[in-house]
């Protein structure tokens with residue numbers, strides 16, 4: 576049997592038999608080369624055909640726990656398998672935030688919040704809507720394909736009109752054109768980036784459907800697939816996060832726990848959670864308690880079982896349950912809060928990250944607008 580001298584560990588494939596050396600020396604490098612080549616091709620194809628996930632975050636306030644579990648976490652999970660484009664919808668926020676300092680600081684805080692929650696700007700294209708002028712050109716184009724009747728039916732606009740009618744005010748009181756045309760700007764955000772899926776809360780699914788309608792109107796007119804028709808991805812399995820008063824946690828109900836509140840503030844807010852009047856000794860039902868519901872988001876399975884058992888046995892008062900809830904919430908949020916504060920301490924760096932994201936986004940946006948201008952006869 577032939578030997579090849581010192582064994583080589585360069586090729587981690589072991590071949591047996593009398594022809595070990597000849598076979599290996601002849602075909603080994605070819606085989607390894609081919610495998611590497613195939614790997615590269617599949618990686619390229621995977622990236623090229625990866626589906627696109629896009630969502631916008633409106634900086635109208637500071638992030639709260641409901642945003643984290645309802646939007647941030649699911650979107651970041653999606654970014655593991657999709658080509659993700661996530662942005663701060665600052666021009667959408669302008670419709671309601673008319674104070675320059677507030678708009679700016681909300682924008683920075685929301686961007687920092689996403690990064691602190693784990694968004695990796697090297698993997699996700701992360702930018703501000705206002706940095707992409709192509710969005711506004713596409714908005715103008717889409718306006719020509721959007722029936723006024725479609726916008727009349729938008730829930731967000733209709734809700735304001737309804738509230739006005741109930742107060743016997745002018746139906747258009749407080750309605751600016753930004754609010755009325757909101758779905759068109761949102762359609763431009765979505766269609767500009769050839770989005771396949773748009774992860775949103777239930778309240779935004781109508782807007783995504785409108786974007787799909789508008790895309791179809793354009794495609795129909797030019798008899799070609801100019802714009803990709805997007806699909807809303809509503810996170811149905813995500814539990815409704817209860818707020819301090821037991822209703823869904825939402826900025827509009829004023830019942831939120833900010834994601835990055837200080838330890839002291841967090842403690843104070845958790846102690847304010849509304850409970851029923853059951854005494855310490857009474858057995859309690861974990862499933863109907865919002866303290867327990869929130870606990871399940873932060874505690875591991877064993878901790879959950881222990882707390883549920885203590886509830887059922889009785890002898891645990893709401894105060895103690897809240898202290899236990901605070902312990903696990905604070906445990907999870909402390910590292911996030913620390914990262915958030917670190918990012919907010921250097922907003923110049925944060926702006927650089929957003930500007931780099933905008934550069935990447937504009938490469939795609941310019942190409943889409945070029946394609947559409949060409950198709951519609953504006954050359």
Ligand code: TRP
Nearest residue numbers: 630631632633664667761764773
């Ligand atoms: N309207 C969304 C909201 O209020 C924010 C948003 C703006 C958005 N543009 C978008 C969401 C595009 C998804 C896709 O939450």
